[in-house]
Amino acid sequence: MHRNTFFLVLILSVLAALLIGVNIGRKFQPTPEEPVTTASVPTPIPTQKPQETIFTNSLCGISLTLPPGVTVTAEASNSATFVSADTNVIMFACEKEIPRIALPADKMETLKVASMSATLYHTSSPKDGTLFDALIFRNPKTAMDIYLSGLGSTFSGVINSMELMQ
Numbered sequence: 472m473h474r475n476t477f478f479l480v481l482i483l484s485v486l487a488a489l490l491i492g493v494n495i496g497r498k499f500q501p502t503p504e505e506p507v508t509t510a511s512v513p514t515p516i517p518t519q520k521p522q523e524t525i526f527t528n529s530l531c532g533i534s535l536t537l538p539p540g541v542t543v544t545a546e547a548s549n550s551a552t553f554v555s556a557d558t559n560v561i562m563f564a565c566e567k568e569i570p571r572i573a574l575p576a577d578k579m580e581t582l583k584v585a586s587m588s589a590t591l592y593h594t595s596s597p598k599d600g601t602l603f604d605a606l607i608f609r610n611p612k613t614a615m616d617i618y619l620s621g622l623g624s625t626f627s628g629v630i631n632s633m634e635l636m637q
Contacts (some may be wrong), residue, residue, distance in 0.1 A: 522539060523536050523537060523538060523539060524536075524537040524541065524542075524543075525537070526543060526551065526553070526563075527636065528549070528551070528563075528565070529636065530548050530549050530565065530613070530615075531549060531565035531610065531613060531615050531617060532610050532612045532613035532615065532635055532636045533565070533585075533610065533617060533633060533634070533635060533636060534633070534634045534635075534636055535563070535629050535632055535633055535634075536628075536629070536632035537553060537629060537632075538555070538625055538628050538629070540555055540556035540557075541553050541554070541555045541556075541561070541625060541629075542554055549564060549565050549566065549615075550562075550563060550564040550565070551563045551564075553621075553629070555625045557623075557625070559621060559622060559623050559625050559626065560621065561619065561620070561621035561625065561626055561629055562618070562619070562620045562621065563617075563618070563619050564617075564618045565610070565613075565615040565616060565617050565618065566615065566616055566618075567614070567615060567616070568616060569607055569616035569617075569618050571590070571607060572592045572594055572605060572607075574592055574593075574594060578592065578593045578594065579591070579592055579593070580593070582606070582630070584606065584608060584630060584631075584633050585633045585634050585635045586635070587608050587609075587610070587611075587635070588608065589606050589607065589608030589617075590606070590607055590608065591604055591605070591606050591630075592604065592605040592606075592607070602622060603620050603621060603622050604620065604621065604622055604626060605618065605619070605620040606618070606619045606620070606630055610635055612635055612636070619633075
């Protein structure tokens with residue numbers, strides 16, 4: 472190779488190395504607008520949303536969606552007790568014949584539950600006078616009466632989530 476060509480290639484190589492080095496150095500240097508901090512910023516940990524629970528009872532032919540925070544505390548073949556985080560208790564049972572509660576018409580309400588007509592009784596406990604609502608209706612698929620009792624928005628949510636099983 473000719474001597475002048477060798478020097479030209481050598482000078483171009485040095486210039487290319489310098490330009491590449493300067494550009495790489497810019498990427499690692501903080502810009503004047505960005506302050507250099509040594510403290511780490513905590514990354515927020517995503518919290519898992521509590522999951523709803525599906526309660527099914529094949530003997531009664533019913534399925535309920537329990538809101539987050541509601542747990543099954545006692546369960547038998549034809550009954551169950553649910554407790555919510557705010558200590559509201561919901562009772563569930565089914566039998567061949569559940570006696571209807573004798574109340575005046577203004578203490579009863581007809582609801583559409585799981586495409587069935589059901590009666591919601593607004594009553595109180597004879598023991599201590601605690602108010603509660605009781606829902607009673609007949610499941611035509613199992614010929615069983617369904618009974619749910621409770622109070623508040625948790626109880627209303629459970630009633631609205633009720634489905635009859637096929």
